Amino acid sequence: MNQIINNAHKQNASINKPFNLRLSWNLIGLMPAYLVMFFLMIIPLGIIFYVSMMTSDPYGGYEAIFSLESYQQILFTYDWDDNLNLNFQYLIIIARTLLLASATAIICLLISFPVAYFISRQSNSTKALLLYLITLPFWVSMVIRVYAWVLILSNDGVLESSLTFLGLTSGMDSLLYNNNAMLVGMVYSYIPLMILPIYASIEKLDARLTEAASDLYSTRLSTLTKIILPLCKPGIVAGFILVFVPCLGTVLEPMLLGGGKTMMMGNLIQNQFSIARNWSFGASLAVVLLIIVMLFLMWNARKSSRPIVEGSAV
Amino acid sequence: MSHSNNQNALMRFITAKNKDVKHYPGFGLISVAFFLFLYLPILVVITYSFNSNKIVSVWQGFSFKWYLSALQNEGLMNAVQVSLTVATIATIIATSVATAAALVLSRGKEVKHVKLSETVINLPLMLPEIVFAVAILILFSQLGLQDGLTKLILAHACFCIPFAFLPIRARLQGMTNNLEQAAQDLYANPWITFKRITLPLILPGIFAGAMLSFVISMDDFITSSIVSGGGATTLPVYIFSLVKQGVSPELNAISTLIMLVSLLLVTPAWMISKRNK
Numbered sequence: 001m002n003q004i005i006n007n008a009h010k011q012n013a014s015i016n017k018p019f020n021l022r023l024s025w026n027l028i029g030l031m032p033a034y035l036v037m038f039f040l041m042i043i044p045l046g047i048i049f050y051v052s053m054m055t056s057d058p059y060g061g062y063e064a065i066f067s068l069e070s071y072q073q074i075l076f077t078y079d080w081d082d083n084l085n086l087n088f089q090y091l092i093i094i095a096r097t098l099l100l101a102s103a104t105a106i107i108c109l110l111i112s113f114p115v116a117y118f119i120s121r122q123s124n125s126t127k128a129l130l131l132y133l134i135t136l137p138f139w140v141s142m143v144i145r146v147y148a149w150v151l152i153l154s155n156d157g158v159l160e161s162s163l164t165f166l167g168l169t170s171g172m173d174s175l176l177y178n179n180n181a182m183l184v185g186m187v188y189s190y191i192p193l194m195i196l197p198i199y200a201s202i203e204k205l206d207a208r209l210t211e212a213a214s215d216l217y218s219t220r221l222s223t224l225t226k227i228i229l230p231l232c233k234p235g236i237v238a239g240f241i242l243v244f245v246p247c248l249g250t251v252l253e254p255m256l257l258g259g260g261k262t263m264m265m266g267n268l269i270q271n272q273f274s275i276a277r278n279w280s281f282g283a284s285l286a287v288v289l290l291i292i293v294m295l296f297l298m299w300n301a302r303k304s305s306r307p308i309v310e311g312s313a314v
Numbered sequence: 315m316s317h318s319n320n321q322n323a324l325m326r327f328i329t330a331k332n333k334d335v336k337h338y339p340g341f342g343l344i345s346v347a348f349f350l351f352l353y354l355p356i357l358v359v360i361t362y363s364f365n366s367n368k369i370v371s372v373w374q375g376f377s378f379k380w381y382l383s384a385l386q387n388e389g390l391m392n393a394v395q396v397s398l399t400v401a402t403i404a405t406i407i408a409t410s411v412a413t414a415a416a417l418v419l420s421r422g423k424e425v426k427h428v429k430l431s432e433t434v435i436n437l438p439l440m441l442p443e444i445v446f447a448v449a450i451l452i453l454f455s456q457l458g459l460q461d462g463l464t465k466l467i468l469a470h471a472c473f474c475i476p477f478a479f480l481p482i483r484a485r486l487q488g489m490t491n492n493l494e495q496a497a498q499d500l501y502a503n504p505w506i507t508f509k510r511i512t513l514p515l516i517l518p519g520i521f522a523g524a525m526l527s528f529v530i531s532m533d534d535f536i537t538s539s540i541v542s543g544g545g546a547t548t549l550p551v552y553i554f555s556l557v558k559q560g561v562s563p564e565l566n567a568i569s570t571l572i573m574l575v576s577l578l579l580v581t582p583a584w585m586i587s588k589r590n591k
Contacts, residue, residue, distance in 0.1 A: 025418070026423075026424075026425050029414040029415060029417055029418030029422065030414070030415050030418050030419075032414060033411050033431075033434070033435050033479075034434060036411060036471065036472055037437055037475075040468060041472060042437075043453065044446070044450045045445075047456065051452055061455070114341040115341075115344060118344070119345070133349065133353075134352070136580065137353070137356065139529055139533075139576045139577075139579075140576050141532075141550055141569075141576070142533055142550070143535055143553045143557065144359070144553065144573065145355070147359070147557045147561075147569060148355035148356060148358060149355060150557060151359060152355060152358055157371055158358050158362070158371050160371075161371040188355070191352075211336075214335035245442065246442070249442025249445065249536075251444055251536050251539075252535060252536075255554075256554075266442075266444045266536075269444050269445075269448060270444060270536075273448055273540060274540070282448060283452070286445045286448050286449070290442070290445050293441065293442055
């Protein structure tokens with residue numbers, strides 16, 4: 001029955017307007033977006049895969065000779081006997097990237113949930129103001145936000161001189177150029193992306209459920225763990241993705257707050273194109289990063305069949 | 315006296331609801347600490363921009379002199395000009411492309427593969443920016459494209475499209491097409507319907523999208539730093555090069571000026587979007 005009505009509807013529609021004209025309007029509207037994405041996203045990605053499988057040219061660029069050497073270079077080095085030796089240098093950088101990105105997401109989550117919950121309990125005008133205050137730093141240039149931490153943490157920086165002034169310490173080690181400095185910078189840069197989706201999911205929460213739980217003698221803690229947190233899971237997952245994925249490819253924090261000894265994948269890739277001029281190696285690292293992100297997103301999509309990015313209001 | 319009043323108000327603000335079952339002790343305190351964490355670094359930059367001492371962290375006295383030297387800094391002014399040019403042109407391109415696509419996907423008849431089209435348009439959001447930057451660098455060098463400004467505009471227009479698309483698409487999905495149908499019933503042709511009904515209705519969405527892509531373009535560092543060269547340095551890339559040289563009071567003044575400008579841009583947009591709700 002439905003089928004018949006649908007068909008009738010379609011026929012009716014095609015009587016109203018000539019079919020060809022309508023098709024071409026759809027095409028004209030979508031064509032620019034497709035063209036831009038095809039030429040500036042899909043083709044470049046193809047080129048990256050291609051270059052990653054070519055031989056690197058020591059003078060920059062690449063030579064069109066097939067070789068998987070650049071992938072091999074991630075894991076192995078040649079010693080002076082031309083033997084392959086396992087090399088942990090780049091694996092450590094990949095591991096550090098994964099570790100710091102997870103740590104950032106977890107710390108952001110631990111701070112964001114209480115803050116989002118606290119905001120959701122305020123009056124409407126206070127809510128709007130607090131949300132505005134959370135998004136405001138997000139509009140301030142990223143470089144400046146990271147620079148603020150350089151100013152605070154550097155040798156003779158604001159933190160050290162204030163502590164010395166108060167007589168709490170004298171001549172401490174630089175707080176910059178280590179994993180902790182990068183972690184602080186990343187949490188600072190990405191935390192709004194965690195709070196907003198969690199806040200959206202708390203707002204959707206049915207308040208009667210918390211009251212019902214309390215009427216049934218549930219303690220606050222068990223209400224939190226058994227009612228509130230499970231219901232906020234979509235927001236928490238969305239926030240986790242929005243923080244974790246950009247952290248994997250972050251460049252500014254490792255460049256300014258981490259030193260040459262504590263690199264992450266983002267600035268390692270950047271170096272291959274700016275300083276080291278090893279394009280094939282840089283391209284293969286970019287492919288590895290892309291695969292890590294895709295695997296994470298696919299694993300996540302399989303775990304939760306529900307749509308996850310609904311609350312992601314940037 | 316007023317200080318302790320404020321403190322009392324703050325304490326009441328934090329502890330008032332502790333009889334309530336929905337109240338969790340400590341959440342208020344964490345939130346206060348969080349907002350301090352969010353704003354203290356910015357306040358430090360602003361405060362030290364007024365420090366007359368050349369050694370940043372030692373306070374000597376109040377002074378505007380770093381603002382004067384910042385405004386006379388030719389490199390900074392060039393970077394501002396490049397950034398504004400790139401952001402304006404990229405925003406116009408991205409917003410037009412995104413508006414056309416959003417209109418077809420929401421209002422077009424018998425559009426096929428809607429899901430696929432949305433995925434393609436949102437591609438830049440899905441992959442890490444450093445991968446996009448490196449990929450597009452190789453593309454440009456293969457094409458032999460030399461002009462820095464053209465490269466920046468093309469790259470920025472591409473990754474701004476989803477940021478322009480999402481608000482416009484949301485706006486179109488949030489409204490029914492009743493008014494458009496009414497206009498057509500009253501013998502308005504498609505062009506008049508679009509001009510008089512659809513366009514004014516989606517204008518807030520277009521404004522939000524354009525605003526978002528302008529800010530994203532102005533703020534972009536990763537792609538700009540890799541693609542630039544050929545004589546075009548954007549503002550974030552220029553500031554980054556200053557940070558690399560070390561902290562300086564002039565840098566603090568520049569940062570404060572930029573923060574002031576973004577505040578002046580964002581607050582009206584926020585007010586408008588709040589009124590629309």
